[in-house]
Amino acid sequence: MEKLKSILNTILKEKKGYLTFLTGAGISAESGIPTYRSIDGIWVKGTKYHRPEEFGTYKYFSKNQEEVWQYNLFWKKLIEEAEPNLGHFAITEIEKVLGDRFKLITQNIDGLHQRSGTQKVYEIHGSKQKVRCSKECSEPIDFPENINFKEYTEDLTPDDIDDLKCKKCGNWLRPHTLWFDESYNEKYYHFDTAYDIADNTDILFVVGTSGSTALPVSIVETVKIRAKWIVLINPENDTYFDDILRGCKTLYSIQESSSVALPQLKNIIAEIISS
Incomplete structure (x- = not known):
């Protein structure tokens, strides 16, 4: 994590773009879904x-x-x-520390991020609530x-x-x-907002998602084209995101579950902010 700590130290001291989290089904799987x-x-x-x-x-x-x-x-x-897990709660704490620089885009439709206390959540596939x-x-x-x-x-x-x-x-x-024969739009699924966030992201944390749907892939590719940092957090290392990011100089990979990696990340961010 030392390299990631150095990356975050630089980004947080610059006080410019967003620190964005893109979450998928993997984070909720640890809650039993x-x-x-x-x-x-x-x-x-x-x-x-x-x-x-x-x-x-x-x-x-x-x-x-x-x-x-x-x-x-x-x-x-x-x-x-299901109940929110340590990964959900860590993201909530990161939001509190980062304030307006924090963004959360989720593919999940279960509402567990909100139940853990995260305030600003962009649900790009809608909500079962x-x-x-x-x-x-x-x-x-x-x-x-x-x-x-x-x-x-x-x-x-x-x-x-x-x-x-x-x-x-x-x-x-x-x-x-969002069903398979429907298209993303801004009204229901934050299509334009997601692209705007990607265009202004300095570091993107891709958590528990393999890259099987179109908008998340576009978000990752947008950040990649801008040569900004992308951090993959996933116990697997053979996802579509691993393939399209292979050789990327601004890629950092954490092959851990979100409930292990995100609390560590929360501590690193809090330590840098408070220093």
């Missing part, structure tokens, strides 16, 4: 008869609303049973409190179905998340 594509992942458990690119689409939802909501209520059950009208007649709203979470095999009740309809127009509500 399976990642999407692992052998015990969400897609494997939840969609036995469907490929993700088929099931996780607006097209599929528009014809199979009850089935998709059964799956999402199972998903919500996993989220509600909210729903919106499938016909877009109104803004996203908080997830209805009176809907019970499900095991994947449980059917929706008539009351569930009623509560999952838009009170304004009567159409189905949908999860406030």
Whole structure:
């Protein structure tokens, strides 16, 4: 960590750009939420008869609303049973120390960053804590409190179905998340904001994500083109990010879990700030 400490010392003393964290499913896996594509992942458990690119689409939802909501209520059950871990709490403490220079962009839709106390979170894939009208007649709203979470095999009740309809127009509500056949946008998924943050980032910490979706890859590539520092924090070293950054002179890799690496990083940043 001595090299990283030297890098951070220079960046923090310059007092210019952002210190940005880009987090993915790996940080939440340590809280017991399976990642999407692992052998015990969400897609494997939840969609036995469907490929993700088929099931996780607006097209599929528009014809199979009850089935998709059964799956999402199972998903919500996993989220509600999970608790933020040491990695989440370390990021919260880093935000307190860095103030306006701190930015957090997350692919995660579980809300664990907010539950750990992080204030400013840009959720580029949406949030399971909210729903919106499938016909877009109104803004996203908080997830209805009176809907019970499900095991994947449980059917929706008539009351569930009623509560999952838009009170304004009567159409189905949908999860406030980005599906495979949808595009990023600023209104719901902070598309322009994410690029602006990347353009003004001095060091990007890529935590627990392999690079399987488009906007996170673009964020990393933007920082790379600007020749700013990128720190990969992941126990694996064979991800897509490892491939596209191989040979990069401004790359630093920490092959540790986020719950181990992030508390160490928090201590380094706090020590430099206080010195």
